[in-house]
Amino acid sequence: MSTETVTIQRLGAQGHGIVHGTDGPIYVPFALPGETVAIARNGNHGTVMSTTTTSPDRIAPLCRHFGPDSDACGGCSLQHLADAPYHAFKRQLVVDALKSRGLEPEIGDLLQAKPHQRRRVTFSVRRTEKELLLGFNRGESHTIISIAECPIASDGIVSRLQTIRRLAAALSVTAQPWRLTVTETLTGLDLAAEGLKALSDAERRAVVDCVLQLKGIARVSIAGDILVEPQKPLLDFGGVPVVLPPGGFTQATREAEEAMAALVLAHLGKAKRVADLFAGAGTFALRIARQAKVHAVESDPKAIEALDQAARRAQGLKPVTVERRDLFRRPLTAQELKVYDAVVFDPPRAGAEEQVKELARSGVKKIAAVSCNPLTLARDLALLTAAGYRIAHVAPIDQFLWSTHVEAVALLEK
Numbered sequence: 001m002s003t004e005t006v007t008i009q010r011l012g013a014q015g016h017g018i019v020h021g022t023d024g025p026i027y028v029p030f031a032l033p034g035e036t037v038a039i040a041r042n043g044n045h046g047t048v049m050s051t052t053t054t055s056p057d058r059i060a061p062l063c064r065h066f067g068p069d070s071d072a073c074g075g076c077s078l079q080h081l082a083d084a085p086y087h088a089f090k091r092q093l094v095v096d097a098l099k100s101r102g103l104e105p106e107i108g109d110l111l112q113a114k115p116h117q118r119r120r121v122t123f124s125v126r127r128t129e130k131e132l133l134l135g136f137n138r139g140e141s142h143t144i145i146s147i148a149e150c151p152i153a154s155d156g157i158v159s160r161l162q163t164i165r166r167l168a169a170a171l172s173v174t175a176q177p178w179r180l181t182v183t184e185t186l187t188g189l190d191l192a193a194e195g196l197k198a199l200s201d202a203e204r205r206a207v208v209d210c211v212l213q214l215k216g217i218a219r220v221s222i223a224g225d226i227l228v229e230p231q232k233p234l235l236d237f238g239g240v241p242v243v244l245p246p247g248g249f250t251q252a253t254r255e256a257e258e259a260m261a262a263l264v265l266a267h268l269g270k271a272k273r274v275a276d277l278f279a280g281a282g283t284f285a286l287r288i289a290r291q292a293k294v295h296a297v298e299s300d301p302k303a304i305e306a307l308d309q310a311a312r313r314a315q316g317l318k319p320v321t322v323e324r325r326d327l328f329r330r331p332l333t334a335q336e337l338k339v340y341d342a343v344v345f346d347p348p349r350a351g352a353e354e355q356v357k358e359l360a361r362s363g364v365k366k367i368a369a370v371s372c373n374p375l376t377l378a379r380d381l382a383l384l385t386a387a388g389y390r391i392a393h394v395a396p397i398d399q400f401l402w403s404t405h406v407e408a409v410a411l412l413e414k
């Protein structure tokens, strides 16, 4: 460990201040470009001890749990950065990722996230001898920081933190840490527990009794199995009600979901037959079905079942077919894709490389690529442009406020 004074040169992709020393980059969390700071240095990591020059872009964080202290929550990494440079940083993550693959398409302004929009958060939970810890892990550690507030989570979640705690306490029958994903749905909170030790019958009954005394809980599931469901947890995909499968994926904010869906629908235009790949429970497919026939493909059986049920119950949709399929191992082939006028794909962070290789050979006229990882998106788009597709537009979208994650929608045509 050594002490030195450095001036931060730029913000890295993980939100850390970076200074390039003679022996490589030094990463300084919570320091901003232009700031001169004294750091305790440990290898290529610096901890700020004092600041002599403060950036004009530095602002007071909104949340009491944010910061470099040992008891601070690691959920957010950029609350100390003013709005304009924060938005520029997020957009630049997409610009840089595409540029690293030689792509320089038209990239729009960032769709900005606002506080209290996140309708889905995953808490870390652990019972200690003294208390129940429910919150987020401290940065780069397994220590759980219990939270009393959260400026990113929706009011529907934050206002029910006490309820969530009571329920988490009933589920925490051992000292083992576990995770609780809370989704605010139209009919109440959906709570999905993962990593819990199996509960005895008496413990399960105690949780059910607890839920029945509490208000605002739609469902509690453990490892995908429903324990109690006073209400079916409903989401609305463009006017089509969908029962969210236990622990199933949904976009983190309603605002980002609607913006992404609007971009995708506008791009599809008059397409008559559309394939929605990595379709989840139908975020895009059910909206597209208002104007075109849709074939939705997804590997999660519960998600595809939820989509299918929702499509069957809905009025006024064009035909929707569903297929459970692992698109990494068995992508839709170029031959299978030829019947579609347009394809939407929205894969997990790993991207859709194998599927995109088939798409590149398919000749499908319009493609909308939705992604939460600019690096894999860039790789996949490069495969498509090499096959003659043109990127008409890329829209960077923030739905993970004050984190270094950014979503993007890329619209392509041939």
Ligand SMILES: C[S@@+](CC[C@H](N)C(=O)[O-])C[C@H]1O[C@@H](n2cnc3c(N)ncnc32)[C@H](O)[C@@H]1O
Pocket: 249, 250, 251, 278, 279, 280, 281, 282, 283, 284, 297, 298, 299, 300, 303, 325, 326, 327, 328, 329, 346, 347, 348, 372
């Ligand atoms: C980012 S989510 C998008 C879901 C949906 N488009 C939405 O907006 O709600 C990615 C989806 O891909 C699915 N998935 C993950 N791996 C897959 C695979 N190998 N084949 C097919 N689907 C997969 C996940 O279950 C998840 O529903």
